[in-house]
Amino acid sequence: MSSAQSSPDPTTGAYDVVIVGAGFAGMYMLHRLRGLGFSARVYEQGGGVGGTWYWNRYPGARCDVESMQYSYSFSDELQQEWDWSERYAPQPEILKYANHVADRFDLRSDIQFNTRVERAAFDERANSWSVTTSDGKTVQAQFIVLATGCLSNARNPDIKGLENFKGAVYHTGNWPHESVDFTGLRVGLIGTGSSGIQSAPIIAEHAKHLTVFQRTANFSIPARNGALTDEERDAFRKNYPEIRRFAREVARNGIYAEQPDRGALDDSEDARRAKFKARWDRGGLTFMYVYNNLGLDLAANDSAANYVRGKITEIVKDSTTAKLLQPNSHPIGTKRICIDTDYFATFNRPNVSLVDIKTNPIQEITANAVRVAGADHEVDALVMATGFDAMTGSVAKIDISGRGGEMLNQKWAEGPKTYLGLMTAGFPNLFIITGPGSPSVLSNMIVSIEQHVDWIADCLVHMRKQGLATMEAGREAEEKWVAHVNEVAHGTLYPQANSWYMGANIPGKPRIFMPYIGGVGVYRRICDEVAAKGYEGFVTEAEVQSRRVVTG
Ligand code: N01
Numbered sequence: 001m002s003s004a005q006s007s008p009d010p011t012t013g014a015y016d017v018v019i020v021g022a023g024f025a026g027m028y029m030l031h032r033l034r035g036l037g038f039s040a041r042v043y044e045q046g047g048g049v050g051g052t053w054y055w056n057r058y059p060g061a062r063c064d065v066e067s068m069q070y071s072y073s074f075s076d077e078l079q080q081e082w083d084w085s086e087r088y089a090p091q092p093e094i095l096k097y098a099n100h101v102a103d104r105f106d107l108r109s110d111i112q113f114n115t116r117v118e119r120a121a122f123d124e125r126a127n128s129w130s131v132t133t134s135d136g137k138t139v140q141a142q143f144i145v146l147a148t149g150c151l152s153n154a155r156n157p158d159i160k161g162l163e164n165f166k167g168a169v170y171h172t173g174n175w176p177h178e179s180v181d182f183t184g185l186r187v188g189l190i191g192t193g194s195s196g197i198q199s200a201p202i203i204a205e206h207a208k209h210l211t212v213f214q215r216t217a218n219f220s221i222p223a224r225n226g227a228l229t230d231e232e233r234d235a236f237r238k239n240y241p242e243i244r245r246f247a248r249e250v251a252r253n254g255i256y257a258e259q260p261d262r263g264a265l266d267d268s269e270d271a272r273r274a275k276f277k278a279r280w281d282r283g284g285l286t287f288m289y290v291y292n293n294l295g296l297d298l299a300a301n302d303s304a305a306n307y308v309r310g311k312i313t314e315i316v317k318d319s320t321t322a323k324l325l326q327p328n329s330h331p332i333g334t335k336r337i338c339i340d341t342d343y344f345a346t347f348n349r350p351n352v353s354l355v356d357i358k359t360n361p362i363q364e365i366t367a368n369a370v371r372v373a374g375a376d377h378e379v380d381a382l383v384m385a386t387g388f389d390a391m392t393g394s395v396a397k398i399d400i401s402g403r404g405g406e407m408l409n410q411k412w413a414e415g416p417k418t419y420l421g422l423m424t425a426g427f428p429n430l431f432i433i434t435g436p437g438s439p440s441v442l443s444n445m446i447v448s449i450e451q452h453v454d455w456i457a458d459c460l461v462h463m464r465k466q467g468l469a470t471m472e473a474g475r476e477a478e479e480k481w482v483a484h485v486n487e488v489a490h491g492t493l494y495p496q497a498n499s500w501y502m503g504a505n506i507p508g509k510p511r512i513f514m515p516y517i518g519g520v521g522v523y524r525r526i527c528d529e530v531a532a533k534g535y536e537g538f539v540t541e542a543e544v545q546s547r548r549v550v551t552g
Helices: 024-035 076-081 091-104 194-206 230-249 269-282 285-289 298-315 319-325 445-466 475-490 520-532
Strands: 015-020 040-043 117-123 128-133 138-146 168-171 186-190 209-214 220-222 338-340 352-356 362-365 369-372 375-378 381-384 399-401 430-432 468-473 538-542 548-550
Touching (some): 024 040, 194 338, 194 381, 230 445, 319 352, 445 468, 445 538
Parallel strands (some): 015 138, 168 381, 186 381
Antiparallel strands (some): 538 548
């Protein structure tokens, strides 16, 4: 176990690596780098570790990947010793786990909290990054790793009159640390993605009245959460080597589960219904993996979508509400599928109502109401479950300038461009963890984080051994990769939805399918092959002679 605090270079004060963010990616990156003898400094804007799990403290927040799999695999002692209490861990438990990891591996001494990285500029003469933080200081580092998270830039939409609202306004992605009590209040909830769908049932239990404002009806599958038994935990622990291998190499989404061997239309209608029922009853994300073509073939997709629409009709008693809750604007799964506990049943409560803001968008928010189609829905508090400027939002908040002073935001104005999602041409020695162009948000994030961190760590060791001063994505390799990412996405149904994968939730954001949908196993093999071929497609510069060569 590595634990010693990093010391910067005694003469220059420079670090080998600056890491931005102390979520699951930043913490593991720091741990790996220390173990390899690199000095590293982490800057974290929050007051503690955990990233997304530090900020998303809304009622009902929990992970929708099973806890035994949504956990680090790099330390066998850790995975054998940590006791997850439930099938899907609630946010406080995941945050406790993040804190446990920080303590166990003694990470805090290299993390500066409550500090934002505001600027990073590449100095071409020194071949190093100048990193300026919100405390007004600037440090130098040979490398910078953006571990800034994909869903970390919470976004309040621009709704007329929001600033006039007299009650409290909360955003699920930036929830207060003190407890919020909705008892006796009329609460308005805007947004029906994963966050809205998880929080609505809990808010409804406490509020006097909950009004849910729905723009796009969403598909959601029951979580079937429950306490984990010792036997269940032991079964995972005994089989961890195989479970982790399978998640990394075989499962497309980094989750160990039974893999589909056929398409939906290869089964008779009865057999299909029986399989959907079995998955619905079991609950969880793997509903979409009952067949191998639900993301590819519209007729196959319709069969799953119809099944879920039928379930909504069964659960929701009021037929008008049930109809409104049935998604009909996108194929199932093309917006991130939601996992819920009693979401649809919540609409059977007498204190819950649903307002359609697709047909009639919100006209205005007044001092005490949300006005839709001329009617004022009075509320005392508002919960914005309106999502994030996903994947690129937190990178864009940092002023990053590369070779020749090129700004990353300008380079990405038409959509993010990366080679393997790891680096972007013109920005040497800058790595992105789970960036656009990698499987990232389409996968179990921890599997993808560990893969990227390990790849970057190996790359830095390679550079040290070879005496390389810089490495960056080659322009041609980057263009080919961007084209490949696009081509694979457009072979699926995913681009048909107005999803945050496409940047569609942010007015003016380019419509590009950002993550790589080829699957984590395929992607890992590509990354490993590139490295094995001497980092093919990357451009390197040697330390002494400052000679630029295209490797591979
Ligand atoms: O955000 P979202 P989220 N007026 O973008 C609506 C992960 N996550 O925080 O669909 C009115 O999905 C918007 O409407 P529309 C997970 O990957 C995981 O819920 O754009 N409405 C939508 O209904 C997830 O996918 C977990 O028409 C507006 C909602 O707000 C991702 O985070 C839990 C609006 C936003 O939904 C994001 O989820 C939570 C406007 N101007 C999150 N703007 C788990 O692990 C937006 N909306 C379980």
